[in-house]
Amino acid sequence: MTKAFTYSFLLIIVSLMVLALRVPLEASLLPIVERPLISNLLADSTVRVLIVIGLSFFVLQKRLLPFNGLKPFTLSNAQLLLLSVAIILILSYSSYGFYLATTPSILLLFGIGQALIGIMEELLFRGIVFPLLILHFANKKQPIIKAVWLSSLLFGAVHLVGLIRHPENVWGVTNTVIFATGIGFFFACMLLRTGNILVPVFIHFLVDFTNGASALSEVEAVAAVPTLTTVVLTLGVVIGMSLIFIGAGWFLLKRVDREEWLQKAALIRF
Template sequence: MHKFRSLAKRFPIIFSVIVISISMWLIFLPDDGSLGWGLILTNLKGRFAVSVLLVVLMFLLGMGKGLFRASGIVKVFFDGWVLLLIGAVYLVVQVLSLDFSAFGEGLNALILMAFLFDMFCTGLFEEVLMRGVVFQSMASSWRDKKNGILISAIVSSILFGLVHLLNYTDGLLIATMTQIIFSTFIGIYLCGVFLKRGNMWSVILLHSVFDFLTLFFQQEFTESPKVVEAASTVTDLPLSMGLIMIMATLPLCILGIRTIRRYANVNKPIELS
């Protein structure tokens, strides 16, 4: 294990790319396309199970001690109010353009519960992977360099953004590139929150709530053929809307950098030894 930690510290980018690649491969499990129990089962076999493995990896590397405490979780919603505000604004925009007659047709409680679990598992998986393992491994290697913690946050967040290339499908170029850029900004912001609180649950909950706000009205909570057909229609994001989304999340990047600079020497990630 000492040699493994040494390799992770000496080659943090290579180590991170390998861990990301294996983790993403493991979560892509086939499912039956069900919106209810099928989605819950897929998450249990995929994101949740891989998250548990990543938490084990964190502890094996010496990076998990004290990061999963329950104290101070409520304060994170005050720390992350800017992210939640952006999510809330996006939610309102979706409400204004929503066809409520289609959305409410045959509303299914099981599907809603499955969606909530999906959002939690997404936040859990992405934060344990990107902030818990990737950011900490880089910060542990570069912490003694000038602006080493900040560089670690930026590089790990760029990798976080690039992971969203996996969401690309034909006809969604602008939407995918927009997602890569604003995910990078959000990643930097979450690195700042993580450093400030020194608690994994803080960024997991923030991430999950933000995804809930931004994706809620994009989900199908009904088996209605009209809704399913509309959801299957692939339409790229207008360039103007992509630029607006990027500019809306740019303040998160700026705030994240300021927070990282302030707390880099207060709550440093755990040293790999």
């Protein structure tokens, strides 16, 4: 096991441990703000800010800015960003009702929270773990492809922590893991194709902002027990979407100068 792989594993574990602090923090904030939604948003945003700060220090220390396209700033194939945004906005049509029923202040707090999710997860998995895995596989065949796959699988696997708070939602968490793996593959390839981590960060924010809109409703819905038909159909749709993301990512990956990215990864300080 290389040092790069060890760092990747430890950073994921530490980030998950810090994220666990949002539960007691949310409980301590609830008597003050007196609204579960606000206490949840504040606690979640606070711990993610702490994680982003810690990850940013790591990025600076290990010279990962060039890999992420932030020093110097580069952005190619901007049309990919515009196309992705257009598709997401069209698919988010069903979420508009939640936005209209929410006060501007709560909507702003929700938006900040979703932005922090995108920043933290992309910085960790695409900005740090991904290049470290390229280093890990550097002496093997097709290191870029292997790093894309493994970083995506790790990104999907960490969503299993949803079972800790909702152990009854096995199928829901399973769908999330599959979807996260597929879109994680796409995000990694998007970074390689555009040369800037801010592109997947922004798309990640839009995905979370639209898909998580139901959280703005403070009325707790009673979840019905899904039928076998519903489970199978939902699983099929999620797998289909994930395969589409992987296919789109593979299309982008075929047009990437892999030697250039191997050189960027080689600049990381160890």
